[in-house]
Amino acid sequence: MASVSFANVSKTYDGKTSVVDNLNLDVKEGEFLSMLGPSGSGKTTCLMMLAGFETATSGEIYLDGRPINRVAPQRRNIGMVFQNYALFPHMTVAENLAFPLQVRNISKADIAQKVNRALEMVELPHLGNRRPAQLSGGQQQRVAVARALVFDPKLVLMDEPLGALDKQLREQMQYEIKRIHERLGVTIVYVTHDQAEALTMSDTIAVFNFGKIQQLAKPAEVYETPSNSFVAQFIGENNMLPGTIVERSGNLCKVMLANGDTIAALAVTDAQAGGATQLSLRPERIVVDPAPDGGDRTLVTGKIVDQIYVGDHSRIQVRVFGGHEFIVKVQNASLRRTFSKGEAITLGWHATDCRALDAAAGHSSGPVQ
Template identity: 55%
Template sequence: MSSTELVKFAGVQKTYDGSTLVVRDLNLDIQAGEFLSLLGPSGSGKTTTLMMLAGFESPTAGEIFLAGKPITKTPPHKRNFGMVFQNYALFPHMSVADNVAYPLTVRKVPKSERETKVKRALDMVHLGPMGDRFPGQLSGGQQQRVALARALVFNPQLVLMDEPLGALDKQLREHMQIELKELHRKLGLTFVYVTHDQSEALTMSDRVAVFHDGAIQQIDVVTKLYETPVNRFVAGFVGDNTVFNGVVTATTDTRCDVKLSCGALLSGLNVNGAVSSSPVQACIRPERIAVHLGSAKPGENSLEVTVIDVIYFGDHLRLLCSLPGQVEATVKIPLSAHAIPQAGQSVWLHLPPEHLRIYL
């Protein structure tokens, strides 16, 4: 991935009613050639950010730069960006080839050159033989490929995608994720991708910016985002998360001890600078928890729980466990586990302190 900055948001804000900020003081650098996903729930500001970059919305304050030059007042058709939407936005009365050629026609590219570029773009998305068909004759996945070819055909500086796979079924969506990632690798273009699906963002992206309440909570490479969330929101929104509520009893430079309502003590990483007596959440990824079926406590940072249910997920088993005064705890164990606990059974959960993160 290149380290050359292509896009810069500097102090960008957006309000529609003059009082509520949909995007709050956004400072974001997008590197040339990277696949950046904007991830967050509905209303978090991610789509508004994409629309401001595309030029369909104007910032209330701040500036957006492209290759060092301000583009806030540049109209969308002069930004040379490819766009892919969830609803495809194909012209039903035009053939696939004509749909893909449309951006070239608007740019007055000569016909012979148009045909070459359209063929190359359709081949790129594995639709070479389907240029004469109409959108209504294609499946949802094929229509999405046409929309993608249309976004790529004029060699844009930037490709912007707004939940482009949201209308596809799960299997096709996962297949298209891999295809998009491979296409990005081959072309070396800069992709900015909006999604509310955290597994999609983790699968495809070089970096992910997690939005909440109009602000970026964390922007990072996917492994760091998953393994080291910086606050409660990111820990809960990105990936599965098992949470225990408690109160801090002691702290060191990087660690703190937490007492749960049932009296159990846990030690973990003090992420947000919690101090003694602070109410906190102790969070851990469910796959990091070790299950012990014996009656003896397997060392420190262990909790005795009751298994409520064992759920088969195809590639793993998920245990739902109860502990007095806490919400149900989720644990993931591999199908190859030597012993599988049963519902109603008491087991010990060991929570490695290096993977237990304590949040204010």
């Protein structure tokens, strides 16, 4: 059963430009769905319409099968977590958690029980009497999460909730929120522009651009099999090469590059022979100095531009195909030699690891999200 449904939902502020363009999306009950995209892609506007803080220009939003476009935000029974925590500074932690229960006219005995349970859930049972200013950023965010869950909502919305935290704390909170979600089974719709965050936490990722979903899939599928060149460029790191399809055969195609070289690739695009394409190849899929019996590997010789040490792996920058620069990721544990600038090097990869995608790859931009 779908917990949330967007049915032909559009949003425009000026009557001309669609910030959200005919969105159809179902979020299953108990699912953790991340809306991921650049600034201006429409993801936050979708969340605000679901929360009731924005109104859809057309279409309908459903919560548990009930249309909610004309339901006031406070009557939707949805938990919200914001980036700036939005805690009441004059209240203690316990009072902040009690507030959404009080407005729902819950008895004092039940409030005390639910507040204690929520504090235990986020591992802050000893901080109920402190005020937000006496807490660290991570502790404040835990309280914000607890407040969104304390009244047992079936749906929780999170808008860039970890954006104000430092890297280490942000990663810790990712696992905390994921653990809470798995334990409670509540439906979560999470907005972020951080691809690593979405890949780590989500059951499903909706990649947005120009108000439309570019791909809706599990994290591994979005990363390993991007459906178009925008997703390939936005999720993770990719080596991208423009070219022209010269032949299609089954699920493979041959692509000619600007310098005349031809590469075999997995044909994801619908373009036929003579059509433009963009090749996508993940840096970790490239093998340095492949064995001569590499089977169906594509082999190419290039020149080392630079080698950068990044802890667990090294990034080797190689100039190939008459001027294009490839990034190759090599795990340092398996790196048996160092490389010198200008040194010739052989790279190899399987044709199915190189994806022939659509030629265009635009990004949205602007103040509206």
